[in-house]
Amino acid sequence: MTTATPASHPLVARARLLAREVLAPRAEQVDQEGVPASSIEALKRSGLLGVSAPREYGGAAAPAAVARETAEILAGACCSTWFVGTQHHTPVATLAQSELPVRERLLGPLARGELLSGVAYAQLRAYPRRPVRVTRERGGWRFDGTVPWYTGWGLNDVMLLAGVTDADEVLFAFTEAREQPGLHASPPMRLAALTAARTVSLELDGLRLGDDAVALRAPYEVWAAGDRPKSTNASPAVFGVATAALDLLDGDPAAKDSAGALRERLDAVRRQAYALAEHPVPSERIDERLECKTRAYDVMRAATTAAVVAGGGRSMDLGSRAQRLAREGMFLLVQGQTAEVRTAHLRSLSR
Known part of the structure; x- marks a missing residue:
């Protein structure tokens, strides 16, 4: 079992380019005005919509570590665009496992990014x-x-x-x-x-x-048995938003120690989360997965709070990147939430 991210994979490079050239520069505007069709077209052209899709249908069939890394990058650049795009991967996975006629009609166009x-x-x-x-x-x-x-x-x-x-x-x-x-x-x-x-x-x-x-x-019950474990794993988007928040602290002498300590905590919980995600039996180690997920939330919340504090009064402006990341972090606390996840998270907050 390996949790190393193949950072040299071409889709990781494409995700970084898309984030740098398209998503991050307009993220505050998108936050206020809505995800534009141009961002979706850029996402379709990138090949990232087929990151996990079968090669024979035009996808990349990339390792799960690549899918996690690209999700981190996109969510950290513009969580709204990431959230629209991440919905796409469930239909692709469903079709890849289906033996029904709709597979041949739609899996190719979805894997190639022709349809979202x-x-x-x-x-x-x-x-x-x-x-x-x-x-x-x-x-x-x-x-x-x-x-x-x-x-x-x-x-x-x-x-x-x-x-x-x-x-x-x-x-x-x-x-x-x-x-x-x-x-x-x-x-x-x-x-x-x-x-x-x-x-x-x-x-x-x-x-x-x-x-x-x-x-x-x-x-x-057959479907639910496969669905329940999915929500117990920490989302890569949590790590992406936390990393983006800590990046805002770079160059701020007053925030140097806080940023360093938070990066160490973030790296540790990410390693654990991705090792658990690679475990061959998704329904095992549920308590450990939930504990790790809530620790990831804690680090993200601390990172986005640090970015707001470091920004001072400027963070209250709706155009503030720190404020946007803090609100996106709040969203991720409840995104995909189930009763089991909510109970575990509330229990951790009472300690």
């Missing part, structure tokens, strides 16, 4: 409630209910939508990410952080999708 996909499946974690209900109809499926969070509206080309059937199966299917009969979006949400990522809720009222749109159908 969003996801609408977090509501599955509310089970046994069924915020989105799926009913069998002749030649396809009917979706009804509410998707509370959908990111990338107006930027994504397609979405991977999920619901639960009366037989307690999960069903994932693709559709175009646009208003259509049976699918309506709310106005974009105004959020404390990542408003720029264009998040809406979706109302489903008889959306009909054919059998040829289905990418996955499985008993809920």
Whole structure:
């Protein structure tokens, strides 16, 4: 087992170039105005959307360490753009594991970055409630209910939508990410952080999708057993935002000692987090993963706070990079949160 990041991989170099030339210079403007289509087009051209996709479909099939490193770089440069783009990797992974016809129709375009996909499946974690209900109809499926969070509206080309059937199966299917009969979006949400990522809720009222749109159908418990461990690992975005915050302290003599100590803590928890992520059995060492995840949050929170403190009154300006990173860090505390993660995090804060 190795946790070394292959920093020489060409996709890591492309991520650094994209971050330096496109994302970081406009991050404060994007934070206030929204992720522009030009940033998404640059992301599509970079090849990063296919970082983990099979080579035979145009992807890079890069090691997981490369995917983590590129995610860190993008999140540290512009968390809003990273968040829109990171949704894409679940549809790619779902299709790569699927044996259904939709794989041949969509995996290539998604792997090559010709299309960008969003996801609408977090509501599955509310089970046994069924915020989105799926009913069998002749030649396809009917979706009804509410998707509370959908990111990338107006930027994504397609979405991977999920619901639960009366037989307690999960069903994932693709559709175009646009208003259509049976699918309506709310106005974009105004959020404390990542408003720029264009998040809406979706109302489903008889959306009909054919059998040829289905990418996955499985008993809920089978799907959930694979989904639960994913949220227990520390997100690379946490390390990316923390690193960006500490970079703001470079050259500040008053912050030198704090920055050095925080970098040591960050490096230590990153090494542990990525060693756990490489463990061959995702469902093992859950308590250790959760403890590591909460320590990563602690370091990120300390790093972004240090950047705000070092910036002084300037940090209160909405154009402040330190403030943006602090708000992005707040978002990452709850991104992908499950009841298990929330309980572990709250317990750690009481110590």
